[in-house]
Amino acid sequence: MSTLLNPTMQILLLQSAGETAWMVGVAALVAIAVGLPLALLLLVTSPGHIAANALINRPVAAIVNAVRSVPFIILMVAVVPFTRLIAGTSIGTAAATVPLALAATAFIARLFETALRDVDHGLIEAAQAMGASRGQIIRKVLVPEAAPGLVAAITVTLISLVGYSAMAGAIGGGGLGDLGIRFGYQRFMPEVMAAVVVLLILVVQGLQSLGDALVRRLSHRQ
Amino acid sequence: MGASMADAVPPPASDAPLLRLLDIRKTYRGSSAAALDGVSIEVRPGEIFGIIGRSGAGKSSLIRCVNLLERPDTGQVLLAGQDLGRLGRDALAAARRGIGMVFQHFNLLASRTVAGNIALPLEIAGIPASTRRERVKELLRLVGLEDRADAYPAHLSGGQKQRVGIARALATNPTLLLSDEATSALDPETTAEILALIRELRDRLRLTVLLITHEMEVVKTICDRVAVLEKGRVIEQGRVFDVFTRPQSDTARQFAAQMTGEMLPKGTVARLPEPRPGEMRRILRILFTSDASTRAVISEASRRFGLDLNIISGRIDAIGLEPFGVLVVAAFGDPVHVAQAIDRMRGLDLEVDDIAAATAGSEVA
Numbered sequence: 001m002s003t004l005l006n007p008t009m010q011i012l013l014l015q016s017a018g019e020t021a022w023m024v025g026v027a028a029l030v031a032i033a034v035g036l037p038l039a040l041l042l043l044v045t046s047p048g049h050i051a052a053n054a055l056i057n058r059p060v061a062a063i064v065n066a067v068r069s070v071p072f073i074i075l076m077v078a079v080v081p082f083t084r085l086i087a088g089t090s091i092g093t094a095a096a097t098v099p100l101a102l103a104a105t106a107f108i109a110r111l112f113e114t115a116l117r118d119v120d121h122g123l124i125e126a127a128q129a130m131g132a133s134r135g136q137i138i139r140k141v142l143v144p145e146a147a148p149g150l151v152a153a154i155t156v157t158l159i160s161l162v163g164y165s166a167m168a169g170a171i172g173g174g175g176l177g178d179l180g181i182r183f184g185y186q187r188f189m190p191e192v193m194a195a196v197v198v199l200l201i202l203v204v205q206g207l208q209s210l211g212d213a214l215v216r217r218l219s220h221r222q
Numbered sequence: 223m224g225a226s227m228a229d230a231v232p233p234p235a236s237d238a239p240l241l242r243l244l245d246i247r248k249t250y251r252g253s254s255a256a257a258l259d260g261v262s263i264e265v266r267p268g269e270i271f272g273i274i275g276r277s278g279a280g281k282s283s284l285i286r287c288v289n290l291l292e293r294p295d296t297g298q299v300l301l302a303g304q305d306l307g308r309l310g311r312d313a314l315a316a317a318r319r320g321i322g323m324v325f326q327h328f329n330l331l332a333s334r335t336v337a338g339n340i341a342l343p344l345e346i347a348g349i350p351a352s353t354r355r356e357r358v359k360e361l362l363r364l365v366g367l368e369d370r371a372d373a374y375p376a377h378l379s380g381g382q383k384q385r386v387g388i389a390r391a392l393a394t395n396p397t398l399l400l401s402d403e404a405t406s407a408l409d410p411e412t413t414a415e416i417l418a419l420i421r422e423l424r425d426r427l428r429l430t431v432l433l434i435t436h437e438m439e440v441v442k443t444i445c446d447r448v449a450v451l452e453k454g455r456v457i458e459q460g461r462v463f464d465v466f467t468r469p470q471s472d473t474a475r476q477f478a479a480q481m482t483g484e485m486l487p488k489g490t491v492a493r494l495p496e497p498r499p500g501e502m503r504r505i506l507r508i509l510f511t512s513d514a515s516t517r518a519v520i521s522e523a524s525r526r527f528g529l530d531l532n533i534i535s536g537r538i539d540a541i542g543l544e545p546f547g548v549l550v551v552a553a554f555g556d557p558v559h560v561a562q563a564i565d566r567m568r569g570l571d572l573e574v575d576d577i578a579a580a581t582a583g584s585e586v587a
Contacts (some may be wrong), residue, residue, distance in 0.1 A: 053485075220375075221376050
């Protein structure tokens with residue numbers, strides 16, 4: 001790659017990769033931190049579950065669905081006031097991270113919920129029979145038993161985030177996708193486009209392999 | 223469910239039932255028929271009490287009502303005199319620690335090793351790690367799995383998984399063990415092993431066991447008393463030996479038949495000779511339970527009443543440690559003499575059932 005790209009472009013590529021890593025990393029951390037409690041809330045308040053409560057479940061589910069319904073490019077613009085509140089600005093990498101985190105949270109919450117729901121109800125029943133509290137059921141049964149599924153959900157989310165982050169250029173967020181559009185496409189530099197694509201492929205492959213390896217380690221189902 | 227009534231329950235005497243279910247009723251939403259329709263049973267300390275029924279009889283709902291995994295609509299669950307239905311959340315959690323439960327599909331955590339699974343109820347009870355380790359070791363020894371402590375459930379056989387389930391259920395030293403079809407997913411050999419283990423643990427730990435099953439073999443092998451459940455009702459209960467040697471209901475009779483195998487093989491009746499004119503043929507099931515079984519009743523009937531007796535099948539078995547024999551014979555002869563022979567046998571304390579009768583010319587099977 002170094003022979004194909006001039007030094008300036010090499011620096012730009014590195015810089016863009018760093019922006020992508022930042023946006024994806026921060027958004028993913030927020031998504032996991034907020035998405036897991038949200039998923040647990042959605043699960044345990046669902047009908048027939050350990051804290052069934054339609055008054056909580058329905059509105060929360062509706063909000064999550066609403067966020068997931070909005071196309072990301074529109075979401076970015078729609079939440080500008082919120083972005084300003086959090087990031088202090090509506091343009092740039094930090095500003096792009098806010099809608100990314102928001103979209104990723106709604107996305108991962110549903111994936112987490114599905115993974116948690118896959119835990120055999122018999123295990124919850126066994127824990128209840130032991131006198132476990134709802135908190136204990138969550139901490140000692142639901143989350144550890146769903147761990148492989150949760151990791152797989154994180155992998156899928158990270159990869160989706162890499163894709164979404166390409167749209168961050170629309171609000172000056174930078175990143176690899178933005179670089180590919182501005183230099184590779186608009187300035188007719190196919191070698192930049194190629195470099196961006198190859199790098200993204202490597203990143204996605206790497207994330208997937210890492211995720212798969214972790215799932216295998218965590219899974220004792222054989 | 224009167225509050226004052228529950229308060230008035232005296233502390234249990236030593237021979238008082240450990241567990242009493244009083245008029246338990248439960249109807250699931252969207253279902254017209256009651257799953258449990260007024261079930262009352264008493265389980266005495268140290269006994270193994272079985273509840274047998276076909277699928278859909280309400281067994282599963284009933285056993286789940288004991289530790290309130292399911293709440294009965296009405297009725298009381300009294301454990302050592304304590305009304306579980308009236309307990310608050312924390313008190314119920316504490317009471318549940320005094321009730322172990324094993325499941326048909328084991329319900330072990332795949333993410334935890336054998337030792338980790340057994341430690342789970344101890345963690346839930348807030349027992350410190352050092353005590354936990356000791357207790358887990360003890361429990362592993364108790365069920366013979368010392369060498370599999372670090373294995374994950376996925377690498378265990380069904381029998382080993384259920385041993386883990388039993389060790390886990392006993393971790394918090396419960397007085398009552400609930401068994402929800404614990405052997406139904408196991409092959410016959412492993413079933414026998416697990417049943418032997420449960421009985422041994424009952425004897426060693428002075429445990430009381432309430433189990434549900436659809437397998438006659440389980441009841442016959444380890445239960446002291448049994449209740450037959452049908453459509454959410456107890457239709458018969460008593461000592462296993464009594465219920466299944468003298469079944470009163472069709473369901474109990476069919477379960478008894480599974481055990482004694484005295485149902486007529488298909489086509490047997492058709493192959494028997496027709497009764498001669500003026501005579502009749504009766505197919506009798508004779509149950510030998512007492513010392514009278516040593517008498518030569520068959521040859522006596524033949525000699526004294528002039529009957530022709532054709533032995534169709536016979537079997538000797540035991541329920542618990544009590545032996546019994548079942549003989550199915552076709553009796554041919556004068557109707558009066560046949561009736562006399564039956565009376566004579568009944569007089570000797572034998573159970574005689576008419577399975578099929580035919581008079582000359584009319585075939586009734």
